[in-house]
Amino acid sequence: xxxxxxxxAVLAAAPEALYVASLGTATSALREASDDGPHxxxxxxxxxxxxxxxxxxxxxxxxxxxxxxxxxxxxMSAGSLWSLAGLAPPNLLAIVLxxxxxxxxxxxxxxxxxxxARAAAALDSLASAEASTPTDTSARVADTPRPGLIxxxxxxxxxxxxxxxxxxxxxxxxFEAACGVxxxxxxxxxxx
Amino acid sequence: xxxxxxxxxxxxxGTDAGAYVPDARLRKVVSRLAEQLPxxxxxxxxxCVAYAxxxxxxxxxxxxxxxxxxxxxxxxxxxxxxxxxRIGVPLVISMRGTxxxxxxxxxxxGRATVPILNAxxxxxxxxxxxxxxxGVAKGIARLAYDARSPAAAILEPELGSQxxxx
Numbered sequence: 584x585x586x587x588x589x590x591x592a593v594l595a596a597a598p599e600a601l602y603v604a605s606l607g608t609a610t611s612a613l614r615e616a617s618d619d620g621p622h623x624x625x626x627x628x629x630x631x632x633x634x635x636x637x638x639x640x641x642x643x644x645x646x647x648x649x650x651x652x653x654x655x656x657x658x659m660s661a662g663s664l665w666s667l668a669g670l671a672p673p674n675l676l677a678i679v680l681x682x683x684x685x686x687x688x689x690x691x692x693x694x695x696x697x698x699x700a701r702a703a704a705a706l707d708s709l710a711s712a713e714a715s716t717p718t719d720t721s722a723r724v725a726d727t728p729r730p731g732l733i734x735x736x737x738x739x740x741x742x743x744x745x746x747x748x749x750x751x752x753x754x755x756x757x758f759e760a761a762c763g764v765x766x767x768x769x770x771x772x773x774x775x
Numbered sequence: 776x777x778x779x780x781x782x783x784x785x786x787x788x789g790t791d792a793g794a795y796v797p798d799a800r801l802r803k804v805v806s807r808l809a810e811q812l813p814x815x816x817x818x819x820x821x822x823c824v825a826y827a828x829x830x831x832x833x834x835x836x837x838x839x840x841x842x843x844x845x846x847x848x849x850x851x852x853x854x855x856x857x858x859x860x861r862i863g864v865p866l867v868i869s870m871r872g873t874x875x876x877x878x879x880x881x882x883x884x885g886r887a888t889v890p891i892l893n894a895x896x897x898x899x900x901x902x903x904x905x906x907x908x909x910g911v912a913k914g915i916a917r918l919a920y921d922a923r924s925p926a927a928a929i930l931e932p933e934l935g936s937q938x939x940x941x
Contacts, residue, residue, distance in 0.1 A: 603829065623832060627855030631825035634817070635856070638829025638837065641792070641813065662818030666826075670815060751860040755832060764834040 584716055586680045589735045590616035592717035593649065593678060596724035600647040601639055601761060605632035607687035608680055609651040611743040619745075619775060621757035626749040630659035633677055637666060640675035643762060648674050649724075654681040654697045661702075667730055668706035676724065677703075677732045682739040687747060690739050703732035749775050777934055781908040782807035785865070788916030789836045794823035798842035800869040800936045805840065820845035824852035827864040836920050840867040843888040844881055853925070854895055863919035865912075866897070866927035874932045889929060897925040903933040 584592075590612040602622035604613040609632070610624040623639070625632050636650035657664070657679055667677060679699045684690045704711035710731030714720040723733050753775055760766065782804050793814045795805055808814050817823050820841045827837040841849065846868065857864060871878070872885015889899050898918065900911045911928045918926035 601833075623829070625856070627859070628825070628852055629855075631821060631828075631852045631856055634822035634825030634852075635829035635832075637815075638792075638794075638826040638831070638835070639833045640829075641815075642830045642833035642835040660819070660822065663822055666815075666817050666822060755860050755862070758832055759834070762833045764832075 584720070584735070584737050585740050586612040586682065586737045587615045587740075588717050589680055589720050589737050590651065592720035593651070593724050596721040597647055597649055600649045601643060602649050602651060603632055603636040603639060604651040605629070605653050605656040607656070607747050608653045608682065608740070608743060609656070610747040610749065611745055612680065613651055614745045614775070621761040623758045624747075624749045624754050626747065626751060626754070629656055632656060633660060633663035633667065636675060636677070637663070637670060637672065639762070640672040641670065644672070644674060646674060647729075648672075648676070650675065650677045652677060652679050653686070654679055654683060654699070655685045655693055657699060658693060658697060664703060664706065664709075664732070667732070668708045671708040671730050673729050675730050676727060678724070679732065679734050680737050681734050682737050684739050686739060687743055697734070699732060700734035746775065776803065777902070777905040777908040778803035779807050780905045781867070781902070781912045781928070784909045784912035785838055785916055786811050788913060789920065790838045790865075790916060791836045792830050793838040793840065794826045795840035796820050796823060796842065796845050798840070798869045800930055800934060801840050801842070801867070802936070804867065808838070820849035821852040824849050824857055824864070828852070828856050828860065828862045831862045831864055832860075838865050838867060840869075842869045842871060844871055844884045846888055846891065847884060850891070853897065858896060858925055861923050863921070863923040864925070865915040865919040866925070867930065868927050869930040869937070870932060871937065892927055895925075897927055899927045899929050901929045901931050903931045
């Protein structure tokens with residue numbers, strides 16, 4: 584299962600969710616799998632996606648929120664797992680696309696296996712699951728309680744496509760609309 | 776007291792959530808805000824800024840509070856998320872490392888806080904008394920929420936209540 588196949592499986596199980604995707608693999612995979620859907624794509628700020636998703640989830644308690652993370656991304660901000668457990672938003676699911684490497688910079692291996700599902704399982708309020716096929720990924724997205732974390736084991740892809748370096752105005756304007764935020768007079772959605 | 780003036784001005788401006796890493800001078804600001812809105816104590820200043828960016832993108836009006844020694848921890852989120860995505864979040868930063876500081880480890884970041892913020896394009900406004908607390912809080916909220924320009928209140932040592940204040 585590659586990162587796009589995993590993300591297609593996630594979207595099939597949760598088509599109405601609000602999505603936040605971290606820099607690199609997660610953003611490229613979600614752009615490809617959703618045909619540039621109106622999601623919060625990170626073009627930088629590695630390590631910040633789960634914190635951002637916590638803010639989205641707490642502001643939008645009536646919506647299902649899914650945070651797609653790279654494994655390097657989560658290693659950079661592992662403390663946010665504790666925040667996820669502590670705030671325990673009942674509408675937030677984190678999914679780690681775990682390829683054990685930094686794909687965006689050429690596939691350098693991470694320092695060690697993340698064992699993200701096991702780490703999440705150690706925290707009292709978090710549900711935890713692991714998936715290695717698209718079928719399992721869809722099933723775990725459907726049946727994992729929130730808050731929770733799914734470790735999706737994916738292969739290391741080639742060069743990332745589409746481009747993970749997105750236009751922030753394009754991202755934010757469309758994501759605000761997806762959240763039901765009224766458009767601003769200066770909203771000028773452009774290309775990615 | 777200045778803490779209530781600052782917190783009440785933020786609340787009046789529509790602030791509806793917040794995230795912070797604890798600091799002694801911020802203690803009463805935090806407790807005043809927490810009476811009225813969800814205020815999250817998170818693991819790292821960068822995470823606070825990221826949380827606020829998500830909250831604001833979903834339609835909220837969050838505030839972030841931190842000590843200046845944690846500003847270094849937050850620069851990735853400020854420089855690569857808050858500013859390029861033009862998300863309006865007022866920052867409240869409690870100073871260490873300036874007038875009267877006795878801890879050498881606080882001094883470099885204290886000296887650098889305002890220059891770093893200004894270099895990133897974040898306007899900074901000093902607060903030294905209760906009157907300024909109200910006006911600055913109101914002003915940074917308007918800059919952040921209405922003009923979508925990053926702005927910070929700088930809580931100076933003259934306000935007292937820092938952990939080792941004389």
